[in-house]
Structures are given as structure tokens and as C-alpha cells.
Amino acid sequence: MLRVELIRPVPQLLVEQAARWGDKIVFSDDRRSVSYQDLADRTRRVAGHLVSAGIARGDRVLIYLDNSADIAEAYLMTTRASLVGVCVNADAAPAEIEHMLVDSGASVIITDRAHLAHARELGRLRGAMVLVVRPGRVEDARSYEELATTEPAGPPRDDLGLDDAAWMLYTSGTTGRPKGVVLTQRGCLWVVAACWAPIAGMSEQDRVLCPLPLFHSYALVLCVLGVFATGATERILPKFSPGRVLDLLATEDFTILPGVPTMFQYLVHSARERTVDAEGLRLCLSAGAILPAALNAEFEEVFGVKLLEGYGITETSTMVTMNTPDGGRVLGSCGLPMPGIGVRLVDPVSGRDVGVGEEGELWVSGPNVMRGYHNLDEATAEVLQDGWYRTGDLGRRDANGFLTISGRTKELIIRGGENIYPAEVEAVLLKADEVRDAAVVAREHPDLGEVPVAFVVPEEPGKLDVDALLGRCARELSKFKVPAGVFEIESIPRTGSGKIMRFLLQKQLPTPAG
Structure with a gap:
């Protein structure tokens, strides 16, 4: 209501x-x-x-x-x-x-x-x-x-x-x-x-x-x-620390804990090493990235409290869909549309609305949609069309209307709830004199969901100074945007129009150690 x-x-x-x-x-x-x-x-x-x-x-x-x-x-x-x-x-x-x-x-x-x-x-x-x-x-x-x-x-x-x-x-x-x-x-x-x-x-x-x-x-x-x-009361932490969160849950009577999936992953890991005392907690809320069904179930088993997932992004003032604490829930799903919010799943190629179980791009309409991008009329017009915001995210809807996000048409990398666009990191890499070409792709990570990794074509094969390159990134980018790995490659696969074929690079990613 x-x-x-x-x-x-x-x-x-x-x-x-x-x-x-x-x-x-x-x-x-x-x-x-x-x-x-x-x-x-x-x-x-x-x-x-x-x-x-x-x-x-x-x-x-x-x-x-x-x-x-x-x-x-x-x-x-x-x-x-x-x-x-x-x-x-x-x-x-x-x-x-x-x-x-x-x-x-x-x-x-x-x-x-x-x-x-x-x-x-x-x-x-x-x-x-x-x-x-x-x-x-x-x-x-x-x-x-x-x-x-x-x-x-x-x-x-x-x-x-x-x-x-x-x-x-x-x-x-x-x-x-x-x-x-x-x-x-x-x-x-x-x-x-x-x-x-x-x-x-x-x-x-x-x-x-x-x-x-x-x-x-x-x-x-x-x-x-x-x-x-x-009319609620809130304690704001300077930074997320699983140990600090668990200490506060044990010593103070908190009732709601919001977070992103990575936070709940770390809390589950920390809870294995100590006794969990969160008796006053009645609800946890997750958004910002996809919450795996297995993590959702494990968290609820360990903490004895419901963890509800929803879907939202900045351009829609956050939430578009949400699971409810009562009634049916589908783990791995981000729930049902909120009141007053229109949701469509549209085939990105044909522009038609897809059927139950089919994958389509998520479009959103409603009073929660942004006014636009500041001083970027063309970028605004690309995503706001006929009253609908085109999110660039892909999803499926089941017969009961529950939405599950399956991927992105955009090249966004989400590292622990933080958004990274490859082009932003590539621009820094390409500033280096020793770099001829570069591309950044996502690699799966067990705790963070995804991390950026870079493929680099050096001017002189075999003489790439990886530490210097990462140091440049650390100076010019926020910490979470710095690549988790740099791999030398002979050439970056591209289409005839020059677009990077990232899926081919992801197939070349080495398996992480451990």
C-alpha cells in the first residue's frame, strides 16, 4: 500500500x-x-x-x-x-x-x-x-x-x-x-x-x-x-567492517540492516568464526547488485533473519522491484514492481515486449525516474523515450511476475556494489607510453561478484611494467576501479567498426589461483 x-x-x-x-x-x-x-x-x-x-x-x-x-x-x-x-x-x-x-x-x-x-x-x-x-x-x-x-x-x-x-x-x-x-x-x-x-x-x-x-x-x-x-533512528558507520557490524548487532538493539550482496557475503564468512548474536534484528535488505540465491539462503540460515532482495538503480531513485517479507518469495529474484511503477521487458533488437520466461531489456516508468543527466541532453534522450527509462539491464519475468536480472546490455562491471565502466579504466591505461592498446573486462570473484581485469598490448612485447601501470591507475582512479590483474596480449579483438569484442577476451581469462 x-x-x-x-x-x-x-x-x-x-x-x-x-x-x-x-x-x-x-x-x-x-x-x-x-x-x-x-x-x-x-x-x-x-x-x-x-x-x-x-x-x-x-x-x-x-x-x-x-x-x-x-x-x-x-x-x-x-x-x-x-x-x-x-x-x-x-x-x-x-x-x-x-x-x-x-x-x-x-x-x-x-x-x-x-x-x-x-x-x-x-x-x-x-x-x-x-x-x-x-x-x-x-x-x-x-x-x-x-x-x-x-x-x-x-x-x-x-x-x-x-x-x-x-x-x-x-x-x-x-x-x-x-x-x-x-x-x-x-x-x-x-x-x-x-x-x-x-x-x-x-x-x-x-x-x-x-x-x-x-x-x-x-x-x-x-x-x-x-x-x-x-520516525526511525539510525547509526551510521564510517566504513563497512564485518567485525564491527557483528559487534554492534550483539551489543545494541538494531532492527534493520541494509547492505549490498558483498557485505552479506563477508558477514557470512565472519559469522563462521564467532558466535552470531543478532536477536533484535528483524529484517535485512539487499540492493545494488545481484544477490545469489545460495548466499540469500545461507545468510538467512546463519543469522535467522530474512534477507530481502530488490532491484534499483540511481536513475530510478533506486528501487523498482522488491521482495516482501510476507507471502511468496523466489530466492534469486528481485521481486515484484512497486506500486505506481511501470515495468516492461523489451527485446533490444525488435523492440517488442517479450513473453513470460523470455529475456528482455528492463524499461521503467513512474514518478521515481530521474529528470535526466545534468547538462547531457543527448545522453538523456538516449535512455528516456516516450516516458520510459531504458535501464540497459536484462531480465526475465516468471508467470507470477517475479523479476530476475540476468545480465546487462551495457558493459558495466559491478564490484561489490560499486559501478565501473571499462572505458573509464581503459582511458587511464592508454595514457601510458608503453601501452599500445588496452581493454578491460569483468572477471568473476567469489566475494565481490566481479572485478575489472585489463588486457594490454605493449609497445615492446615482454617489457610491460605491470606495477608501474597499476600505480598509474591507483593515482588516477578510485581504488575499486583499479584492475585486479593485467595480462599482456598481442592484439585486442575488435569489430570492423572498432568496438572491443569483450566476450572473446573473457574466454582468455586464466583461472584465478586458489
């Missing part, structure tokens, strides 16, 4: 939840806790200060922070000033952060001391205001805490429309450059109202343990909007 009362502007929800829950904690991390009343007051003040400082409606705010309650607060604050929150992976390579700043045109950067030096460089580059979240004054930056605890000269705008741009999250593109996916309050809160509140049953009685990185849309919608809109 759709919880339509939750689909309202965030500033309105903030005020109402503060009046209802007051001093109840909404978000906490290893450093601080923030109550519902604090959240409403702090977001109002910071937004008011930004408006008074002349930050224009619709300007972008780069949220450049390590995982913390600060990110959750910043996501909500930007709506009060009618700005667009742009959250980035703080562990990304500096060049990637710079691209996202320049591409988004952000006029404000919110950062922490760990990234302050780089943020100040970026601020000078773009003339952007830099706010640092830790207390105290620093050169070339303003104190976010000071803005959050002092009254501004004027009020926040508090008038962001439900269908206006609210958040922009970056996803890798086929050209090797991340694309900004523009999301709305209506789209994201629709997922809360159609999935997390009614299906997962999130309510004021829940305590969520969040090991997810908050720069992902999955975490934005579930672990920020879902938590505060339903």
Missing part, C-alpha cells in the same frame, strides 16, 4: 517530524548524535545563512564528506535553501572530484578536515564557498557548525517543489566520465512511500544500522529519507 502522506516537501516533513519526535535521536555516528529537533533547527539556520549570503536558487552544493551524520544533515539542508545537493565519494581520486565540481558548477563545498586541503584548492579554482563541518575556524573556509548554531539574517526558502531538482548523484558513463543523475523529492520519497515504509515496514520503532556509503542513491533514499520520514 502506498504511504502517500510521506510524499511531501522535505522542509515540511522536517518541521513536522521535529514537532512530533523532538529530542529523539534520528542520526548518529562515531562522533555525534542529532535529534529530530536539532535536525530541523540546524538545517533551517544553515540554509538561512546560505540564502542571506546570496547563494542562488538551484545552485549546487558539493557534499565532500566521509560517511557520517553530517552527510545526512547536508542532504536535507540543501532542500531548505532550494539548492541541489551533490554528494560525492570522498575516497574518489582528486581528478574525479574536480570533474564533478566543475561539471556540476557547485558554488558551495561542504567538507571535513580530512579533505579540507583539496576542498580549498577546488574552492579557489571555482570561486566556491567552502564550509568545514568540524568546530573551529580555518583559513579560506567557514565553519559549518557556526552557521548551524547561530541565527541567520533571514529565513531559508523552504519552497523547493516536489518535482524540482533536489539531489544530483554521479554515476560512471560509457564515455569514461561520471554523469550527474538529477533526482527529485517526489521520485525519492515515492520509493520510501512505496517500498521502505510499506514493504520493509519501517517505522518509529526501528533502529537502523547503516554500513552503506551515503553518496549512493540507495543510501540516500533508505538511510536518510526513509529513516527521518518514518
Whole structure:
């Protein structure tokens, strides 16, 4: 059942939840806790200060922070000033952060001391205001805490429309450059109202343990909007650690644990070495990558709690389909479409809808679909056609409507829930003088699902410096994008038009040791 009362502007929800829950904690991390009343007051003040400082409606705010309650607060604050929150992976390579700043045109950067030096460089580059979240004054930056605890000269705008741009999250593109996916309050809160509140049953009685990185849309919608809109309480971890998760489950009364398949794989491995105590846990949720049926069953056996899989991507404000805790479930399936969401499986060649059991490309329509890619009209037009978003993912539907994802028409590699496009890695490899040609493909991994590996044609056969090549990748790419292996090859197989025939390279992959 759709919880339509939750689909309202965030500033309105903030005020109402503060009046209802007051001093109840909404978000906490290893450093601080923030109550519902604090959240409403702090977001109002910071937004008011930004408006008074002349930050224009619709300007972008780069949220450049390590995982913390600060990110959750910043996501909500930007709506009060009618700005667009742009959250980035703080562990990304500096060049990637710079691209996202320049591409988004952000006029404000919110950062922490760990990234302050780089943020100040970026601020000078773009003339952007830099706010640092830790207390105290620093050169070339303003104190976010000071803005959050002092009254501004004027009020926040508090008038962001439900269908206006609210958040922009970056996803890798086929050209090797991340694309900004523009999301709305209506789209994201629709997922809360159609999935997390009614299906997962999130309510004021829940305590969520969040090991997810908050720069992902999955975490934005579930672990920020879902938590505060339903009156729940959440603990945010700085990074995922299976030992830390198991310790917290044993010592604190958490009821919901969201994650990606890789996290649940590591938790199962860790649970074999110690006693599992998760008595208060009532539900675990998985998205971001395909959850193997065997892992789903093993996790539920070891932890004694249901692990529900769903399907969603950034361009659809995350969830499109979801399994339910009650009623029928098909392990390995990602469930049924949510209320108000249209789903088609279409033959990529003929354009016809396929039948039961046949494989087709997944198309999605509904209020959760993105507005488009920021400043990329052609890329937007390629995937948004006649009200449908073409996901590029392949799937099958059984006679009862349960969807199972079977592959991708795109060349995306998903490493532990993180998206990698081969072209992005190949562009770095080809910068090296000793590399004549290169191609990146996915190799199966027992824990991460997939990892990227590179095939390289050297200028001088037999003289490829693999360590130097991987060092270049480590300097220019986020850690998860660095190839797990490099293999020398005489030539890259290509079609007549120059496209890489990746399936031929995958057949040449050596069997991993062990």
C-alpha cells in the first residue's frame, strides 16, 4: 500500500517530524548524535545563512564528506535553501572530484578536515564557498557548525517543489566520465512511500544500522529519507567492517540492516568464526547488485533473519522491484514492481515486449525516474523515450511476475556494489607510453561478484611494467576501479567498426589461483 502522506516537501516533513519526535535521536555516528529537533533547527539556520549570503536558487552544493551524520544533515539542508545537493565519494581520486565540481558548477563545498586541503584548492579554482563541518575556524573556509548554531539574517526558502531538482548523484558513463543523475523529492520519497515504509515496514520503532556509503542513491533514499520520514533512528558507520557490524548487532538493539550482496557475503564468512548474536534484528535488505540465491539462503540460515532482495538503480531513485517479507518469495529474484511503477521487458533488437520466461531489456516508468543527466541532453534522450527509462539491464519475468536480472546490455562491471565502466579504466591505461592498446573486462570473484581485469598490448612485447601501470591507475582512479590483474596480449579483438569484442577476451581469462 502506498504511504502517500510521506510524499511531501522535505522542509515540511522536517518541521513536522521535529514537532512530533523532538529530542529523539534520528542520526548518529562515531562522533555525534542529532535529534529530530536539532535536525530541523540546524538545517533551517544553515540554509538561512546560505540564502542571506546570496547563494542562488538551484545552485549546487558539493557534499565532500566521509560517511557520517553530517552527510545526512547536508542532504536535507540543501532542500531548505532550494539548492541541489551533490554528494560525492570522498575516497574518489582528486581528478574525479574536480570533474564533478566543475561539471556540476557547485558554488558551495561542504567538507571535513580530512579533505579540507583539496576542498580549498577546488574552492579557489571555482570561486566556491567552502564550509568545514568540524568546530573551529580555518583559513579560506567557514565553519559549518557556526552557521548551524547561530541565527541567520533571514529565513531559508523552504519552497523547493516536489518535482524540482533536489539531489544530483554521479554515476560512471560509457564515455569514461561520471554523469550527474538529477533526482527529485517526489521520485525519492515515492520509493520510501512505496517500498521502505510499506514493504520493509519501517517505522518509529526501528533502529537502523547503516554500513552503506551515503553518496549512493540507495543510501540516500533508505538511510536518510526513509529513516527521518518514518520516525526511525539510525547509526551510521564510517566504513563497512564485518567485525564491527557483528559487534554492534550483539551489543545494541538494531532492527534493520541494509547492505549490498558483498557485505552479506563477508558477514557470512565472519559469522563462521564467532558466535552470531543478532536477536533484535528483524529484517535485512539487499540492493545494488545481484544477490545469489545460495548466499540469500545461507545468510538467512546463519543469522535467522530474512534477507530481502530488490532491484534499483540511481536513475530510478533506486528501487523498482522488491521482495516482501510476507507471502511468496523466489530466492534469486528481485521481486515484484512497486506500486505506481511501470515495468516492461523489451527485446533490444525488435523492440517488442517479450513473453513470460523470455529475456528482455528492463524499461521503467513512474514518478521515481530521474529528470535526466545534468547538462547531457543527448545522453538523456538516449535512455528516456516516450516516458520510459531504458535501464540497459536484462531480465526475465516468471508467470507470477517475479523479476530476475540476468545480465546487462551495457558493459558495466559491478564490484561489490560499486559501478565501473571499462572505458573509464581503459582511458587511464592508454595514457601510458608503453601501452599500445588496452581493454578491460569483468572477471568473476567469489566475494565481490566481479572485478575489472585489463588486457594490454605493449609497445615492446615482454617489457610491460605491470606495477608501474597499476600505480598509474591507483593515482588516477578510485581504488575499486583499479584492475585486479593485467595480462599482456598481442592484439585486442575488435569489430570492423572498432568496438572491443569483450566476450572473446573473457574466454582468455586464466583461472584465478586458489
